[in-house]
Amino acid sequence: MANVRSSVIGKTARLAVVSLVLAGVGMTTTACGTDPDIDITKLGLATxxxxxxYNQGLANMKAGNMGEAARKFEAIDKQNPFTEWGRxxxxxxxxxxxRMNRNDEAIAAGNRYLKQYPRSADSAYVQYLVGLSYSKQITDVTQDQRASSRTIEAMTKVVKDYPDSEYVDDAQAKIRFARDQLAGKEMQIGRYYLERKEYLAGIQRFRVVVEQYGNTNQVEEALARxxxxxxxxxxxxxxxxxAAVLGRNYPDSQWYSDSYKLLKGGGLEPRENRGSWISRAAVRLVAGSDS
Structure with missing residues (x-):
């Protein structure tokens, strides 16, 4: 009988605590106005x-309420870590x-997932999403191209680590675009030096394009410069x-036409020196043209 009485008293005490907590919430709400974003999970109550x-999150996604969907999924992640629902x-x-272009948040979540579940069925997809988020941060070539480098790194992992996944084709397209951006940045700097008649500095930049980015859209201009x-x-x-390498690889290019005219104006014509670094780079240029 004493145990029954003790159990009843215990339950009554717990109900009293919950009532006091709820009353406190009501008082706070009344005092401070309305606060619809109170996180009841912090009060220790059932959720x-x-x-x-998860189903609520999916329903919100379907309705286009992406912010609310994110909150639902984030709640699961916080309350159920290292469970299947949390994963x-x-x-x-x-x-x-x-989807919401919260790219830094997407990258952080994706990298955390890949660290916790490196061999799961969704790893290829998450790795692709990380690369996609980086690619969304790529700016024009006048700006910093750090996002281009990180896009290449992330998407290369998709290609190498998940070669049979459905994301490989788009990953390769994103890599090509990012490489073209990096080459474009080198060209932008090289043109700047060329305009200032700092020829050696310009040549160093154009050389990077020819040697490292030979399969990008920038190589024709790089050879002409x-x-x-x-x-x-x-x-x-x-x-x-x-000029000879340019003409052999891009005979119909306007860049070749301009280069040819420049040499002709000085009594010269395209002629390849096989010992030149340009000639050696041309071998890689041909080899990489299909990649």
């Missing part, structure tokens, strides 16, 4: 089960943040070699 929260929710947190820079410095053999 919706993860399956229910699934973390995938959705990454996805929703990517090498013709221009070497010609201006009086290094005819290198100018002729750059």
């Amino acid at each position: 919706d089960p993860p399956e229910q929260l 699934k929710a973390l995938v959705m947190v990454t996805f929703v943040n990517t 090498l013709v221009e820079a070497y010609y201006a410095m009086g290094i005819a053999e290198e100018a002729q070699t750059a």
